[in-house]
Amino acid sequence: MKKIITAVALCCAAMMAFAGCGEKDDRTANSVEELKDKYGYQWTDTSKPILNETGAKELSFHIYSSKNASAKDYSDMDIMQTLFKQTNVYVDWENVSESIYGEQKLLKLGKHDGIDAIYHAGLTSNETSKYGVDRGALLAISDYLEYMPNFKKILEARPDIKKQVTSIDGKIYSLPRIEEMGLLQNPNLLFINKTWAEKAADANAVTGLTKDQVKDGLELTASQMEQLLTYFKNNDMNGNGDAKDERPLSFVWNNWQGNQCDLYGMFGINDNLEHRIIKDGKVTYTVLDDKFKEAVQYLHTWVENGLIDSVSFEVSQDNFLAQGKGTGKDEKYGAFYWWESETVVSDPTNYVCCKPLKGPNGEQTVCVSNNPEISTGEVIFFKGTPNVEVLLTYFDRYYLPEISAQINYGPIGIAFEEEKDNGKLVAKDPPAGKTTDEIRLENAPLGLCYLSGDVWNTTVEMEPRAKLRLERLEKYAKPYVPSTVSPVPNLQFTKEELNTLSRFQTTVDNYLRENILKWLRNGLDDATWAEHKTKAVSTAVGIGEVQKVYQAAYDRYVNGN
Amino acid sequence: MESKLLQAETAEASGVGVSAEAAAEAQQSKKESFGTKFKNSYFARNFKRNWSYLLFLIPAVVVTFVFAYIPMYGLLIAFQDFTPGDSIWGGYWIGFDNFSAFLGNYAFWGLMWNTFLLCILGFIIGFPLPIIVALMLHTTRNKKIAKFLQTVFNGPHFISLVVLVGMLYLFFGRYGLVNNIIESAGGERYSFFLESGAFRPMYILSSNWQDFGWSSIIYLAALSGVEQSQHEAAQIDGASRFQRVLHVDLPAIMPIISVMLIMSIGGLMGVGYEKVLLMQTDGNIGVSEIIATYVYKQGLTAGGLGAGYATAVGLFNSIINLLLLIIANTASKKFSENSLF
Numbered sequence: 001m002k003k004i005i006t007a008v009a010l011c012c013a014a015m016m017a018f019a020g021c022g023e024k025d026d027r028t029a030n031s032v033e034e035l036k037d038k039y040g041y042q043w044t045d046t047s048k049p050i051l052n053e054t055g056a057k058e059l060s061f062h063i064y065s066s067k068n069a070s071a072k073d074y075s076d077m078d079i080m081q082t083l084f085k086q087t088n089v090y091v092d093w094e095n096v097s098e099s100i101y102g103e104q105k106l107l108k109l110g111k112h113d114g115i116d117a118i119y120h121a122g123l124t125s126n127e128t129s130k131y132g133v134d135r136g137a138l139l140a141i142s143d144y145l146e147y148m149p150n151f152k153k154i155l156e157a158r159p160d161i162k163k164q165v166t167s168i169d170g171k172i173y174s175l176p177r178i179e180e181m182g183l184l185q186n187p188n189l190l191f192i193n194k195t196w197a198e199k200a201a202d203a204n205a206v207t208g209l210t211k212d213q214v215k216d217g218l219e220l221t222a223s224q225m226e227q228l229l230t231y232f233k234n235n236d237m238n239g240n241g242d243a244k245d246e247r248p249l250s251f252v253w254n255n256w257q258g259n260q261c262d263l264y265g266m267f268g269i270n271d272n273l274e275h276r277i278i279k280d281g282k283v284t285y286t287v288l289d290d291k292f293k294e295a296v297q298y299l300h301t302w303v304e305n306g307l308i309d310s311v312s313f314e315v316s317q318d319n320f321l322a323q324g325k326g327t328g329k330d331e332k333y334g335a336f337y338w339w340e341s342e343t344v345v346s347d348p349t350n351y352v353c354c355k356p357l358k359g360p361n362g363e364q365t366v367c368v369s370n371n372p373e374i375s376t377g378e379v380i381f382f383k384g385t386p387n388v389e390v391l392l393t394y395f396d397r398y399y400l401p402e403i404s405a406q407i408n409y410g411p412i413g414i415a416f417e418e419e420k421d422n423g424k425l426v427a428k429d430p431p432a433g434k435t436t437d438e439i440r441l442e443n444a445p446l447g448l449c450y451l452s453g454d455v456w457n458t459t460v461e462m463e464p465r466a467k468l469r470l471e472r473l474e475k476y477a478k479p480y481v482p483s484t485v486s487p488v489p490n491l492q493f494t495k496e497e498l499n500t501l502s503r504f505q506t507t508v509d510n511y512l513r514e515n516i517l518k519w520l521r522n523g524l525d526d527a528t529w530a531e532h533k534t535k536a537v538s539t540a541v542g543i544g545e546v547q548k549v550y551q552a553a554y555d556r557y558v559n560g561n
Numbered sequence: 562m563e564s565k566l567l568q569a570e571t572a573e574a575s576g577v578g579v580s581a582e583a584a585a586e587a588q589q590s591k592k593e594s595f596g597t598k599f600k601n602s603y604f605a606r607n608f609k610r611n612w613s614y615l616l617f618l619i620p621a622v623v624v625t626f627v628f629a630y631i632p633m634y635g636l637l638i639a640f641q642d643f644t645p646g647d648s649i650w651g652g653y654w655i656g657f658d659n660f661s662a663f664l665g666n667y668a669f670w671g672l673m674w675n676t677f678l679l680c681i682l683g684f685i686i687g688f689p690l691p692i693i694v695a696l697m698l699h700t701t702r703n704k705k706i707a708k709f710l711q712t713v714f715n716g717p718h719f720i721s722l723v724v725l726v727g728m729l730y731l732f733f734g735r736y737g738l739v740n741n742i743i744e745s746a747g748g749e750r751y752s753f754f755l756e757s758g759a760f761r762p763m764y765i766l767s768s769n770w771q772d773f774g775w776s777s778i779i780y781l782a783a784l785s786g787v788e789q790s791q792h793e794a795a796q797i798d799g800a801s802r803f804q805r806v807l808h809v810d811l812p813a814i815m816p817i818i819s820v821m822l823i824m825s826i827g828g829l830m831g832v833g834y835e836k837v838l839l840m841q842t843d844g845n846i847g848v849s850e851i852i853a854t855y856v857y858k859q860g861l862t863a864g865g866l867g868a869g870y871a872t873a874v875g876l877f878n879s880i881i882n883l884l885l886l887i888i889a890n891t892a893s894k895k896f897s898e899n900s901l902f
Contacts, residue, residue, distance in 0.1 A: 244744075253843065254843065309735070310735055310750075310752045310755060311734075311735040311736060311752075313752070313755055313842070313843065313844065314734065314735060314752060314754045314755055314842055314844070315734075502859065503662065503666070505859075506668070506855065506858050506859045507666070507667055507668050510668070510846055510850055513843040513846055514843060514844075514846045514847045516843070517755070517843040517844055518844070521755065521844070539667065540667045541667070542667070
């Protein structure tokens with residue numbers, strides 16, 4: 001017994017000892033002058049090494065990072081080795097799985113023994129503000145901008161990015177990932193079954209629709225769409241003998257893409273999942289607009305008549321995608337919203353991409369989503385890291401176009417051909433048995449990069465899928481967004497504002513989620529709408545308070561914090 | 562040596578030789594200069610006599626202490642603006658702010674009502690069901706069938722929550738089995754997951770379906786202790802099978818029933834968030850938002866009030882449960898002889 005007690009006691013003591021003292025940092029901190037003298041530190045010429053050979057041997061940094069399951073360890077990745085050769089900065093990667101990182105994230109932020117920085121940190125702006133401004137655990141990168149020529153250039157060229165990464169105290173605590181393809185703002189496109197629509201035109205079921213109109217760019221009014229969907233619903237379109245298995249119009253309710261928001265566009269509402277947009281410089285809730293009521297009342301008839309199948313409100317994305325598979329007699333979808341037809345249906349050539357529907361009052365616009373293409377909080381650094389200037393210069397290199405492309409898609413030699421075409425990286429065909437996606441997941445660390453505007457034209461080509469989608473968006477979505485409407489950017493909130501938000505956010509979400517679906521399914525009368533308009537902005541729900549907070553934060557954003 | 566000791570103890574316990582031992586002990590303790598009073602107390606004598614039995618308690622006490630009492634210091638974070646990784650003594654004390662934020666929330670009464678209703682309905686159906694099943698299984702004359710049925714009833718208990726909810730979606734989804742049957746019978750398809758009226762029945766019945774067999778085990782165990790002679794006596798008196806169940810079996814398991822009743826009332830408000838969250842849709846969120854799911858959203862996901870807030874609401878919930886437990890226990894003490902403590 002005594003032995004056991006002693007053993008237990010010893011174990012406890014040992015555990016406490018381990019917990020008590022972390023790794024001891026025996027690296028010496030050097031001033032910039034010393035770094036220059038001893039290790040040849042330079043940051044101005046972005047094509048030359050940052051350190052000399054001695055620096056490569058003597059300085060090291062420990063970076064904590066999550067990685068996706070199929071990726072190689074970052075230390076083994078070609079691009080990381082290339083970077084080491086080019087910069088002479090030795091980085092020791094500690095990779096953990098994404099789920100482990102999810103558990104460890106806050107712990108590591110609180111107590112970061114021996115970790116100099118976190119890559120793929122995924123900090124929300126609230127977290128950045130908490131650990132940077134309030135707790136002072138994060139390094140203020142903005143104090144070191146002179147050592148980061150590329151990042152500095154980006155900030156100068158793009159004040160909007162600067163505003164989004166700058167915390168409430170005017171400092172920058174994290175490096176952003178910027179991959180701007182212009183794809184995220186409009187997450188929906190309307191696709192219509194070509195064969196079925198032609199049948200409907202043959203049968204003269206739709207006023208004014210002729211067979212040769214059924215091609216990409218088809219423009220339908222709300223009443224034409226209604227006739228078309230009714231025809232889909234009442235007839236055995238796929239010819240399998242069952243007139244009930246056709247689904248006239250499908251989408252995934254409240255999904256980040258392929259959602260219901262575009263339907264409200266028929267009434268001039270630029271809806272999104274938060275129902276929050278910037279209109280004429282004001283933070284606006286679409287659900288307070290009387291047009292929203294009209295839209296709901298109109299769409300309710302579609303739901304009631306089964307033109308929008310109720311299954312759209314309850315299924316997940318996976319189920320939606322699975323139901324779309326099958327050709328000929330197994331085809332089920334008459335029309336659907338998604339960001340491309342290729343992933344949804346087996347035969348995408350049989351589906352035409354349409355312009356937004358034209359409403360009864362002639363309005364024609366689309367959803368404007370709040371998915372930012374700039375993710376802040378991608379890499380953060382801890383205060384007290386010795387020689388942190390070197391590390392910052394190292395990560396600054398990630399923003400070079402050619403490095404960015406390799407970080408995002410995979411290294412030259414694997415994802416790209418060794419030979420460039422007019423200075424442009426050329427995508428390499430994947431080896432037999434592997435797909436481009438697999439190659440990318442395995443060899444690209446993703447994360448920190450700057451791929452935007454010119455870079456797409458001068459350094460790297462977009463993937464074909466992205467190109468096709470962009471082409472369609474340019475034709476069928478972007479022209480229909482009024483210039484006075486824009487998504488809500490990444491905003492920075494003060495502590496009081498955050499408290500207000502967290503007090504009301506869940507209530508507002510639940511209130512809207514519950515009511516919007518209820519109205520759509522059960523109908524909405526004018527009295528209920530009037531009651532909703534007063535109730536929603538009162539403190540009982542809190543849209544008014546949330547709107548005020550967003551307006552204040554947006555005003556600061558516009559006026560440069 | 563050990564067996565001897567055991568024998569001696571058994572002898573002591575059964576009262577043989579107690580007097581001699583006790584006298585010797587008493588004399589010894591008189592000689593000692595301090596603590597005499599304690600040594601002579603009932604507790605001390607009892608302890609000395611039974612110490613070896615008490616030894617068996619040690620593992621249970623240690624485990625309870627280490628895993629149930631020591632972690633309680635974590636409750637302190639209910640009074641802090643705490644984020645994981647902070648030291649618990651790190652300061653960031655905010656007093657009762659977390660509690661007032663919750664109690665002052667507009668959603669508070671709705672959440673309480675939803676939680677209460679979901680639990681109480683589940684309790685009303687779920688509590689008597691296993692008792693009835695146990696009594697029925699016990700009275701079944703063919704023991705082979707009884708055993709078989711018991712196995713069948715226990716089966717669903719081993720289905721994991723996620724799989725269970727997946728099954729619900731498959732069976733009760735808009736294009737699921739149930740709706741296909743309804744349609745072929747000429748009815749309209751019904752969206753079980755979108756109608757708020759369907760949420761509670763679906764949740765409660767599926768939970769009870771999963772657990773009634775499992776919960777009946779304890780009553781079956783109690784029933785197996787009913788003496789056969791009582792049944793025989795009742796049979797001679799001409800009692801029917803139903804009368805025997807009512808007047809022999811049921812009274813015999815009454816103490817167990819009341820203990821189980823007190824315990825389930827104590828856990829009444831302690832419904833977990835997992836299953837509710839899995840079954841939640843925009844259509845039923847009005848009735849399916851309960852304290853636990855709200856805390857999960859507000860405290861642990863995007864809401865951002867954080868761990869302190871979640872702990873505060875959890876603590877609040879536990880206090881309600883404790884109060885319910887005490888009330889149930891007191892009531893049970895008053896009206897019957899059975900009580901938990």
